[in-house]
Amino acid sequence: MTGKRIVVLGGAGFLGSHLCERLLEDGAAEVISIDNFSTGSERNLAELPRFGRFQSLRHDITAPLHIRGPVDYVFNMASPASPLDSMQLPIETLRVGSLGTENGLLLARDKDAVFLQASTSEIYGNPLVHPQREEYWGNVNPTGPRSCYEEARRYGEALVSAYRRTHGVQTRIARIFNTYGPRMRLEDGHVVPTFVGQALRGEDFTVFGDGSQTRSFCYVSDVIEGLVRLALSDCTEPVNLGNPREMTILQLAEAVRQVHGGSSRVLFQPLPRDEPRQRRPDITRARMVLDWEPYVSLEEGLLSTFAWFRKVTSRRTPRHEDGLASAPL
Numbered sequence: 001m002t003g004k005r006i007v008v009l010g011g012a013g014f015l016g017s018h019l020c021e022r023l024l025e026d027g028a029a030e031v032i033s034i035d036n037f038s039t040g041s042e043r044n045l046a047e048l049p050r051f052g053r054f055q056s057l058r059h060d061i062t063a064p065l066h067i068r069g070p071v072d073y074v075f076n077m078a079s080p081a082s083p084l085d086s087m088q089l090p091i092e093t094l095r096v097g098s099l100g101t102e103n104g105l106l107l108a109r110d111k112d113a114v115f116l117q118a119s120t121s122e123i124y125g126n127p128l129v130h131p132q133r134e135e136y137w138g139n140v141n142p143t144g145p146r147s148c149y150e151e152a153r154r155y156g157e158a159l160v161s162a163y164r165r166t167h168g169v170q171t172r173i174a175r176i177f178n179t180y181g182p183r184m185r186l187e188d189g190h191v192v193p194t195f196v197g198q199a200l201r202g203e204d205f206t207v208f209g210d211g212s213q214t215r216s217f218c219y220v221s222d223v224i225e226g227l228v229r230l231a232l233s234d235c236t237e238p239v240n241l242g243n244p245r246e247m248t249i250l251q252l253a254e255a256v257r258q259v260h261g262g263s264s265r266v267l268f269q270p271l272p273r274d275e276p277r278q279r280r281p282d283i284t285r286a287r288m289v290l291d292w293e294p295y296v297s298l299e300e301g302l303l304s305t306f307a308w309f310r311k312v313t314s315r316r317t318p319r320h321e322d323g324l325a326s327a328p329l
């Protein structure tokens with residue numbers, strides 16, 4: 001990425017801000033974040049001006065995008081990402097996934113830039129095939145409570161593919177599985193920050209159903225490495241990026257308790273509608289095409305996640321900013 005001029009849509013979010021930082025560290029000529037701060041935060045970008053090659057623009061990408069000068073890469077990281085965020089912002093999620101993605105593609109087409117779409121394992125829905133390979137088409141309820149996110153991301157993949165076929169845009173599609181790490185919000189509804197917040201407050205862990213549903217959790221630096229490798233590759237097929245180590249939600253709760261200590265127990269609650277039973281990426285394609293696989297262990301990743309949440313929550317008094325005041329789920 002040395003010497004490249006790069007636009008990151010949704011650059012103020014969890015993944016987007018880590019990506020901006022990584023691109024600047026890699027010697028990008030300029031990184032421009034475009035974000036409306038709906039689920040992201042200026043705080044996530046606070047360290048980036050030190051590079052002197054970073055710009056943050058406040059803009060809703062459902063409106064047309066105009067950037068002066070050349071652009072080499074457009075990364076589309078703009079979308080509410082957690083089930084809770086997207087259920088609270090259903091229309092916004094559908095609009096950014098459709099209009100926002102198209103505006104990003106038009107920018108890439110006009111600048112002859114590579115366009116990378118941050119898609120998601122949610123496009124597989126409640127999968128009937130396990131583990132999930134990229135060839136699997138998914139099992140999605142098009143009108144259920146999760147559909148605003150799942151269908152927006154599926155439409156996004158279709159649109160990206162259409163712009164590649166019709167306009168010759170150089171496109172890449174990353175299907176990202178559950179990712180965690182510093183700069184998540186405790187209250188965003190993802191299970192890792194939910195458990196971390198509950199452990200820090202000395203509360204019991206909220207587990208939906210009997211906790212036997214499975215997920216796999218990838219540390220943020222591993223996913224960012226995969227995104228950079230994918231952008232630099234010539235792979236136009238979707239590529240799964242995630243950690244193939246699968247565990248039940250009860251096992252995750254136990255891992256969080258072991259890392260933090262404390263005596264939190266498990267509090268069972270009814271399973272939400274359309275909750276996927278199992279999730280594990282098959283990362284054969286990422287290994288073959290990108291020579292990529294995750295290497296940060298869950299224990300290491302949880303330690304640095306706890307360290308970050310302890311730091312931000314101790315230096316700020318208004319507890320609601322970090323979601324410490326209320327139980328997220």
Ligand code: NAD
Pocket residue numbers: 009010011012013014015016034035036037038039040041059060061062076077078079080081082085096100118119120121153175176177178179180
């Ligand atoms: P996030 O909510 O932290 O970041 C999304 C960013 O997009 C935010 O900064 C938000 O303000 C911005 N945004 C939303 N709508 C916008 C609009 N209309 N105009 C401009 N900016 C807008 O989420 P994240 O976890 O960083 O996820 C980023 C991407 O990665 C999403 O596309 C998501 O689907 C994908 N993804 C994330 C995960 C995960 O575990 N975090 C897993 C799979 C896929």
